[in-house]
Every structure is written in C-alpha cells, then in structure tokens.
Amino acid sequence: MATVLIVDDTPENLSVLSGVLSPEHRIRAVNSGQRALQAAAGRPRPDLILLDVMMPEMDGYEVLARLQANTTTADIPVIFVTALDSGDDEERGLALGAVDYIVKPIRPAIVIARVRAHLELKAARDLLQDRNSSLQLEISRRMAENLMIQDVSIRALARLAEIRDPETGNHLRRTQGYVRTLATQLCSDARFAAFLTPHNIEILVKSAPLHDIGKVGIPDHILLKPGKLTSDEWLIMQTHSRLGYLAIEQAEQDAEQPIEFLGMAKEVAHYHHEKWDGSGYPEGLAGEAIPISARLMALADVFDALIAQRVYKGAFPLEKALRIIREGRGTHFDPAVVDAFFARQADFVAIAAKHADGELGSASASAG
The missing domain is CATH 1.10.3210.10 (Hypothetical protein af1432)
Known part of the structure; x- marks a missing residue:
C-alpha cells in the first residue's frame, strides 16, 4: 500500500482528502509546510504528496522548493491541490516541478484517478531505477573481473620472461x-x-x-x-x-x-x-x-x-x-x-x- 502525504492548513480539506484516498492508500496528514518537510523526510517515506499552495508562514511553492533541494525528498512527486484556478497559477506550479495540479473544490473521482496514475508512474520509475542500479552493479562486477583477468594474464606473460x-x-x-x-x-x-x-x-x-x-x-x-x-x-x-x-x-x-x-x-x-x-x-x-x-x-x-x-x-x-x-x-x-x-x-x-x-x-x- 502506497503512502500519501496530504498537506493543508484547513482541517476540513485534510478530512475530505483523507476520506477519499484512505480506502486504497496509507494516509499521513499534516497542517503546515514545516511539518510537511519533516514528514516527507521521515518514515514511512511518502510515495506521493498532495500539497496545498495557500498556507500561512510557508506556502506550497516554498515547500516544493525545499523538497526538491533535499536529496532525500527530491524525487517524491508532488501534486498541488489549490483554490487558485487560473491558467497562470497552474502553469507556475508545473514549471516549479509539480507533477500535476488539482483545483478545489475537489472531485473525488478525479483525485483518485490522478493519484493512482502518478503512483503507477512512480512505481515504474522506481523499478527502472532499481534495474538500472542492478545492471550497473553487474557491469561493475564484470569490469572488475575483466581487469583481474588482464592483470593475471600480464603477470603470467611476464613470468615467461622471468623463467628465461x-x-x-x-x-x-x-x-x-x-x-x-x-x-x-x-x-x-x-x-x-x-x-x-x-x-x-x-x-x-x-x-x-x-x-x-x-x-x-x-x-x-x-x-x-x-x-x-x-x-x-x-x-x-x-x-x-x-x-x-x-x-x-x-x-x-x-x-x-x-x-x-x-x-x-x-x-x-x-x-x-x-x-x-x-x-x-x-x-x-x-x-x-x-x-x-x-x-x-x-x-x-x-x-x-x-x-x-x-x-x-x-x-x-x-x-x-x-x-x-x-x-x-x-x-x-x-x-x-x-x-x-x-x-x-x-x-x-x-x-x-x-x-x-x-x-x-x-x-x-x-x-x-
């Protein structure tokens, strides 16, 4: 079960989103940007973050920037969930690195579909990264083996000169x-x-x-x-x-x-x-x-x-x-x-x- 972190300063929004997503996902909910940063870096590490934009003290844009600046949280996909519904606002959010943009008031079917799609994308990326890492390890192992064979071959050839x-x-x-x-x-x-x-x-x-x-x-x-x-x-x-x-x-x-x-x-x-x-x-x-x-x-x-x-x-x-x-x-x-x-x-x-x-x-x- 994937972990979804919901960040919103309004308790009602946290409750609605949690209710929509909790049947299929493990939900963590926090009400400020600072707590979002702590939760994102903690365990269990979220697979996806639903992030409100308009919050006091630290808005969603700053939270996203800090998430991306931290190597521990930089690869967690973020979906903005906000009442800001202009095309410019959506364009800005996507330009800053959000993977999607959902406008309030939310429609449960859209939220569920968007969350499911981005979790599947992240799972595919993680699988590809794991396979690439395994492939790189195998390449490194074989290269080390080839280098060892080269060194042994050189020593064997050089020993011929020593014998003579x-x-x-x-x-x-x-x-x-x-x-x-x-x-x-x-x-x-x-x-x-x-x-x-x-x-x-x-x-x-x-x-x-x-x-x-x-x-x-x-x-x-x-x-x-x-x-x-x-x-x-x-x-x-x-x-x-x-x-x-x-x-x-x-x-x-x-x-x-x-x-x-x-x-x-x-x-x-x-x-x-x-x-x-x-x-x-x-x-x-x-x-x-x-x-x-x-x-x-x-x-x-x-x-x-x-x-x-x-x-x-x-x-x-x-x-x-x-x-x-x-x-x-x-x-x-x-x-x-x-x-x-x-x-x-x-x-x-x-x-x-x-x-x-x-x-x-x-x-x-x-x-x-």
Missing part, C-alpha cells in the same frame, strides 16, 4: 614503479598532458611488465651469456623488441574485441630501445616520433639496468648511473623525461630499494 631470465623479476616491478613516477611527474606538462591522462597512466603502468616479453624468443646462449655479445649476437638480441611486438599483436588479433592495454604494451615492447637522436632500434625513430610510452619506458629500463646486477655486468654505483642518465639527455633520452627523472630522483631510489635484488640493495644503499 631470473634477473628480470624485480626488474619488472621496479620499472613499473619508475614508469608511474615519470608519468605522474609529466602529466601536467602541456607536451604530455593529452596522452598522460589518469586512465592512460594506469594502462601504461599495467602494460610496462611486458616490455621485454620478446626475450623469450632469444636463445639461452645469448640471453644468459656472461660476457660481451658479439656483433652477430647483438643483432639477434635486438630482435627481442620486434618479437615482443609480434607476440602481443597476435594476441590482440586473436581477441574478439580491442583490448586497450595490449595496444599500449605492443607500443612499449616495440619502441623502448629507440633513442631521442635516432640511433636506437628497431626502427631508428627520433624525437617525438617515438611514442611517449616508449620514451618513459626507455629511461626506466636503462636506469634499472645500470644499478642492477646482471649476468654480463656488475651493479653501477648510483652516482655513476645518474651521470649516465644526465649525459644521455637529448641523445638517448627525451630531455623532458630526464628532467622529470631528476625531479623525482628520490622516488626512484626508494622504488629501487623497495624491490631490491641482493646486490642492488647494497649498491643503492652505499651510493645513497
């Missing part, structure tokens, strides 16, 4: 942190703001662990070689960027619909060894032709390689690594990315320490 090269495990975690740090530093720069939106930063960070996925295609005698690579071996090593790109592109093509993070991961894997001056690989891109995602990944990857222990080299002291990064400004790296790195140098050191390998931890600590 055990040194990459913490490297992936550190470079992910470095990329986020650079992106958040640069996102307010006009040259980067259009790309480094909060959404794109999350996609980039999610994609970063796949930057070296192509190394699973490099033979062990090259990937794990403890000494310097020969020129032929180095050419084979360079193919890992192309292999990673092709592997992710194939996964992208196999998907039934575009997967955003795969597009970013493919870009990072392919171009993170390009250099600002055009001397990198695999395409020899230069300057702003290099995707922003790859420019950030390039510095993150090199910095970590410098301070980490690798099969082919020892960990460099932090000061030497910083000097190499500084010297690479405008040649190896985008100058703006280098500037962002030094602006957040302390954060880089903290990330390196948090996800340190044994030698990296001691090297970073001694250099710091």
Whole structure:
C-alpha cells in the first residue's frame, strides 16, 4: 500500500482528502509546510504528496522548493491541490516541478484517478531505477573481473620472461614503479598532458611488465651469456623488441574485441630501445616520433639496468648511473623525461630499494 502525504492548513480539506484516498492508500496528514518537510523526510517515506499552495508562514511553492533541494525528498512527486484556478497559477506550479495540479473544490473521482496514475508512474520509475542500479552493479562486477583477468594474464606473460631470465623479476616491478613516477611527474606538462591522462597512466603502468616479453624468443646462449655479445649476437638480441611486438599483436588479433592495454604494451615492447637522436632500434625513430610510452619506458629500463646486477655486468654505483642518465639527455633520452627523472630522483631510489635484488640493495644503499 502506497503512502500519501496530504498537506493543508484547513482541517476540513485534510478530512475530505483523507476520506477519499484512505480506502486504497496509507494516509499521513499534516497542517503546515514545516511539518510537511519533516514528514516527507521521515518514515514511512511518502510515495506521493498532495500539497496545498495557500498556507500561512510557508506556502506550497516554498515547500516544493525545499523538497526538491533535499536529496532525500527530491524525487517524491508532488501534486498541488489549490483554490487558485487560473491558467497562470497552474502553469507556475508545473514549471516549479509539480507533477500535476488539482483545483478545489475537489472531485473525488478525479483525485483518485490522478493519484493512482502518478503512483503507477512512480512505481515504474522506481523499478527502472532499481534495474538500472542492478545492471550497473553487474557491469561493475564484470569490469572488475575483466581487469583481474588482464592483470593475471600480464603477470603470467611476464613470468615467461622471468623463467628465461631470473634477473628480470624485480626488474619488472621496479620499472613499473619508475614508469608511474615519470608519468605522474609529466602529466601536467602541456607536451604530455593529452596522452598522460589518469586512465592512460594506469594502462601504461599495467602494460610496462611486458616490455621485454620478446626475450623469450632469444636463445639461452645469448640471453644468459656472461660476457660481451658479439656483433652477430647483438643483432639477434635486438630482435627481442620486434618479437615482443609480434607476440602481443597476435594476441590482440586473436581477441574478439580491442583490448586497450595490449595496444599500449605492443607500443612499449616495440619502441623502448629507440633513442631521442635516432640511433636506437628497431626502427631508428627520433624525437617525438617515438611514442611517449616508449620514451618513459626507455629511461626506466636503462636506469634499472645500470644499478642492477646482471649476468654480463656488475651493479653501477648510483652516482655513476645518474651521470649516465644526465649525459644521455637529448641523445638517448627525451630531455623532458630526464628532467622529470631528476625531479623525482628520490622516488626512484626508494622504488629501487623497495624491490631490491641482493646486490642492488647494497649498491643503492652505499651510493645513497
């Protein structure tokens, strides 16, 4: 049974309306605007309000305005019931947000029909809102599930690189942190703001662990070689960027619909060894032709390689690594990315320490 709140300062009107509507509805009756506001916000919450316009202290127009200003009562439909019978009065009431306008003296059949119609409309709206809320919850659940599947897939793919090269495990975690740090530093720069939106930063960070996925295609005698690579071996090593790109592109093509993070991961894997001056690989891109995602990944990857222990080299002291990064400004790296790195140098050191390998931890600590 729906609850109808009747508001009128005249006891006779309250009695008549209550008598007309009480057989089908739960009735609450009050005789002032202030009491109407209290009743509308209380329990049981009314499903419909019949509101007199001409009342002392607070007229019906002000009551309606206050109901609409309160999020608790804003969606309760209001029908004006008034002796004001001019077209202008009715137009004003409807313009202010009333759903209907009944002129006194009331005719019971009209009141019953109007109340029934607006209660049915409200019930339909409430049902639609409930279904929309349920649908939104289901969409949110499925999106969260899809994101979890993406994260698991990324970790599974990244684990392939770890299996082939055990040194990459913490490297992936550190470079992910470095990329986020650079992106958040640069996102307010006009040259980067259009790309480094909060959404794109999350996609980039999610994609970063796949930057070296192509190394699973490099033979062990090259990937794990403890000494310097020969020129032929180095050419084979360079193919890992192309292999990673092709592997992710194939996964992208196999998907039934575009997967955003795969597009970013493919870009990072392919171009993170390009250099600002055009001397990198695999395409020899230069300057702003290099995707922003790859420019950030390039510095993150090199910095970590410098301070980490690798099969082919020892960990460099932090000061030497910083000097190499500084010297690479405008040649190896985008100058703006280098500037962002030094602006957040302390954060880089903290990330390196948090996800340190044994030698990296001691090297970073001694250099710091």
